[in-house]
Amino acid sequence: MFCFVNNDLVRQQDARIGITDLSIIRGYGIFDFFRLKDNVPLFIDEHLDRFFISAGKVFDEVQLKRGELEARIRQLIEVNEIPVSGIRVVLTGGYSPDGYSIGKPNLIITQEYIEFPSEESYGLGVKLITYPYLRELSEIKTINYMTGIWMRKEIARAGAFDVLYHHNGLVCELTRSNFFIVNQENEIITPDRNILRGITRRKVLGIARKQFKVYEAPVSLEDLNSAKEAFLTGTTKKVLPVTHIDDFVIGDGRVGVITKLLMQGFSEFEDEFLNKNT
Amino acid sequence: MFCFVNNDLVRQQDARIGITDLSIIRGYGIFDFFRLKDNVPLFIDEHLDRFFISAGKVFDEVQLKRGELEARIRQLIEVNEIPVSGIRVVLTGGYSPDGYSIGKPNLIITQEYIEFPSEESYGLGVKLITYPYLRELSEIKTINYMTGIWMRKEIARAGAFDVLYHHNGLVCELTRSNFFIVNQENEIITPDRNILRGITRRKVLGIARKQFKVYEAPVSLEDLNSAKEAFLTGTTKKVLPVTHIDDFVIGDGRVGVITKLLMQGFSEFEDEFLNKNT
Numbered sequence: 001m002f003c004f005v006n007n008d009l010v011r012q013q014d015a016r017i018g019i020t021d022l023s024i025i026r027g028y029g030i031f032d033f034f035r036l037k038d039n040v041p042l043f044i045d046e047h048l049d050r051f052f053i054s055a056g057k058v059f060d061e062v063q064l065k066r067g068e069l070e071a072r073i074r075q076l077i078e079v080n081e082i083p084v085s086g087i088r089v090v091l092t093g094g095y096s097p098d099g100y101s102i103g104k105p106n107l108i109i110t111q112e113y114i115e116f117p118s119e120e121s122y123g124l125g126v127k128l129i130t131y132p133y134l135r136e137l138s139e140i141k142t143i144n145y146m147t148g149i150w151m152r153k154e155i156a157r158a159g160a161f162d163v164l165y166h167h168n169g170l171v172c173e174l175t176r177s178n179f180f181i182v183n184q185e186n187e188i189i190t191p192d193r194n195i196l197r198g199i200t201r202r203k204v205l206g207i208a209r210k211q212f213k214v215y216e217a218p219v220s221l222e223d224l225n226s227a228k229e230a231f232l233t234g235t236t237k238k239v240l241p242v243t244h245i246d247d248f249v250i251g252d253g254r255v256g257v258i259t260k261l262l263m264q265g266f267s268e269f270e271d272e273f274l275n276k277n278t
Numbered sequence: 279m280f281c282f283v284n285n286d287l288v289r290q291q292d293a294r295i296g297i298t299d300l301s302i303i304r305g306y307g308i309f310d311f312f313r314l315k316d317n318v319p320l321f322i323d324e325h326l327d328r329f330f331i332s333a334g335k336v337f338d339e340v341q342l343k344r345g346e347l348e349a350r351i352r353q354l355i356e357v358n359e360i361p362v363s364g365i366r367v368v369l370t371g372g373y374s375p376d377g378y379s380i381g382k383p384n385l386i387i388t389q390e391y392i393e394f395p396s397e398e399s400y401g402l403g404v405k406l407i408t409y410p411y412l413r414e415l416s417e418i419k420t421i422n423y424m425t426g427i428w429m430r431k432e433i434a435r436a437g438a439f440d441v442l443y444h445h446n447g448l449v450c451e452l453t454r455s456n457f458f459i460v461n462q463e464n465e466i467i468t469p470d471r472n473i474l475r476g477i478t479r480r481k482v483l484g485i486a487r488k489q490f491k492v493y494e495a496p497v498s499l500e501d502l503n504s505a506k507e508a509f510l511t512g513t514t515k516k517v518l519p520v521t522h523i524d525d526f527v528i529g530d531g532r533v534g535v536i537t538k539l540l541m542q543g544f545s546e547f548e549d550e551f552l553n554k555n556t
Contacts, residue, residue: 005297016294017302019283019386024295025368027305027422058428088377090303093427099366099390100454102427108297112377136411136425144305144424147414149371149380150336176378 002079004072004109009079017106022093026100029092029143030054034199035114035235039083040277041073042235042270046199048089054141055091059105064091069107076111086114086236090143114236117161122263125243125255126161128174128232129154130221134167138194148175162232164245167194171219177234179242180204181219181227181250182258189223192216200233200266207265212258224248229256231263238270239263280357282350282387287357295384300371304378307370307421308332312477313392313513317361318555319351320513320548324477326367332419333369337383342369347385354389364392364514368421392514395439400541403521403533404439406452406510407432408499412445416472426453440510442523445472449497455512457520458482459497459505459528460536467501470494478511478544485543490536502526507534509541516548517541 001012022028032051035042048066055062073087088110094103117126131154133147151163164179165172172194173179178201180190188208190201208214224230228251230242239262241255250256279290300306310329313320326344333340351365366388372381395404409432411425429441442457443450450472451457456479458468466486468479486492502508506529508520517540519533528534 003297012298013296015297017297018291019281019293019295019368019388020290021302022427023302023305024299024307024370024386025309025366025421026427027301027307027420027424028427029302029305031303058424060431086377088303090297092302098393099364100423100427102430108302110297115376133414134412136414137428142305142424143303144422145378146305146336146420146422149300149304149306149378150415152380153338 001111002076003111004076004107006107009075012110015108017092017108018095020095020099021106022096022102023143025096026093027144027146028058028102029090030058030141031088031090031143032141033086033088033235036077036083036085036087037270038274038278039077039081040274041077041087042273043199043203044070044073046202050141050199051089057137057140058142059091059102062105064107072109076109080111082111082113084114086112088112117237117240121161121240123255125241127159127244128162128164128242129158129160130164130166130246132167133165134172134194135165135196138172138196141196145175166221169220170194171221171224174232177232177237179219180231180233181223182229182256183223184226184228186228186258187213187215188258189215189217189219191219193218198233198235200235200238203269204233204239204262204266207269208262211261224250227251229259231259239266279389280354281389282354282385284385287353290388293386295370295386296373298373298377299384300374300380301421303374304371305422305424306336306380307368308336308419309366309368309421310419311364311366311513314355314361314363314365315548316552316556317355317359318552319355319365320551321477321481322351324480328419328477329367335415335418336420337369337380342385350387354387358389360389360391362392364390366390395515395518399439399518401533403519405437405522406440406442406520407436407438408442408444408524410445411443412450412472413443413474416450416474419474423453444499447498448472449499449502452510455510455515457497458509458511459501460507460534461501462504462506464506464536465491465493466536467493467495467497469497471496476511476513478513478516481547482511482517482540482544485547486540489539502528505529507537509537517544
């Protein structure tokens with residue numbers, strides 16, 4: 001498996017960066033991650049848009065050119081040949097002269113095998129646990145996943161798939177996914193603030209709007225109790241039904257009708273994208 | 279300059295770790311940092327206590343032995359010979375098999391030149407700006423300084439020294455320091471929750487208790503308005519007076535009498551520690 005470290009195409013097992021990088025000592029960096037299907041990078045334009053927005057917000061100057069970045073990604077896809085996989089593009093804080101100041105960012109592009117949720121998860125829905133947490137700079141895709149990874153044991157203990165963060169009584173997002181509910185009026189609602197705006201979220205909103213009333217609006221913890229359906233979206237999760245949150249059951253505890261329609265709708269949308277881009 | 283990467287003593291410019299380390303891709307890691315004076319590591323026992331507590335909280339198993347860690351630190355101090363400097367001990371999330379799971383932690387020990395606040399800062403006091411932020415897992419010394427570093431420009435624009443975080447109306451801490459006020463009754467108060475418990479904070483509390491009424495208790499934003507004095511504490515800041523916060527002036531805008539006593543008291547305490555440990 002090859003990867004890029006700045007301008008160099010290197011074998012991943014040999015790829016290294018210096019230990020004064022601000023990602024290592026101060027957790028400072030941003031990234032994006034997208035999926036390949038049949039070797040086609042899905043929604044790469046939107047992911048690179050977001051990557052450069054994140055970069056612009058945490059670095060004074062981003063010298064990286066979009067065309068060059070895209071060329072390296074295409075080269076990596078060609079060299080590695082892993083038709084179903086993920087591409088991670090990381091921009092770190094760079095080598096710090098004093099352990100705190102930003103240096104010249106290091107660019108790392110890796111390709112990774114990915115694992116989808118199980119058939120059972122899609123068929124029966126998953127359980128979430130809730131936890132009060134506001135992801136800092138939540139609109140930026142920073143590398144900071146400290147709380148989510150720290151919670152791995154609690155998630156496992158609860159037999160849950162992931163954790164749903166909330167802040168001041170409002171639901172935000174999961175560790176790496178966005179969250180949606182369907183209310184008793186068959187309206188689809190997804191939190192509008194304190195979240196990372198996922199690319200899958202955006203696509204699903206577009207698909208849903210063709211058939212349903214859709215709102216980006218606050219979702220309170222109480223709203224979960226009265227929700228008929230719930231699901232999450234993410235690059236490697238697609239549309240995944242949620243049937244249990246903490247100790248309560250969403251709707252009748254089975255995957256909802258609207259969730260199923262959106263799972264199907266997103267799958268077709270992906271296929272259309274592939275048809276147009278191959 | 280030499281450093282340790284796991285068991286290896288290497289030149290810092292050659293010291294590297296692999297790019298799949300969870301610090302680089304997920305900001306996952308903990309650390310501690312202490313200061314050398316006359317080549318003596320100040321309060322090293324307390325710092326290593328805290329390092330192992332942090333490590334125990336974010337890793338399932340910490341195989342690193344304290345004696346071995348201390349031996350490496352002593353070796354580094356001997357090899358580098360930088361009598362006034364800092365030692366940073368980082369334990370990263372290790373090489374992740376899947377971009378999210380924890381691997382075997384990588385240990386990095388570096389020695390660094392340090393810069394103290396200016397004479398002027400000690401003589402006239404510094405300005406802080408405030409910002410609503412709760413550091414996640416605040417009692418653990420994680421590597422996550424995303425918000426603090428992101429705010430560097432706003433801090434500079436305001437002509438401030440640092441940012442004072444607050445949460446739900448209560449003052450917490452600075453990016454890398456603890457915060458104290460002196461109220462109109464000459465009582466010393468420092469926030470008791472949502473903070474990293476600094477080693478300098480602990481020493482200053484001990485020194486202050488000999489002469490004053492001291493409380494670890496909530497400090498509200500309103501309390502700042504009525505404070506007579508304010509100061510911050512930290513490993514490379516020692517005791518640093520604060521005279522301005524946002525647009526308001528603390529007390530009469532000059533370094534307070536009790537702050538001066540504690541600056542002096544901490545300096546003497548350091549000297550006593552040095553005398554006992556050389």
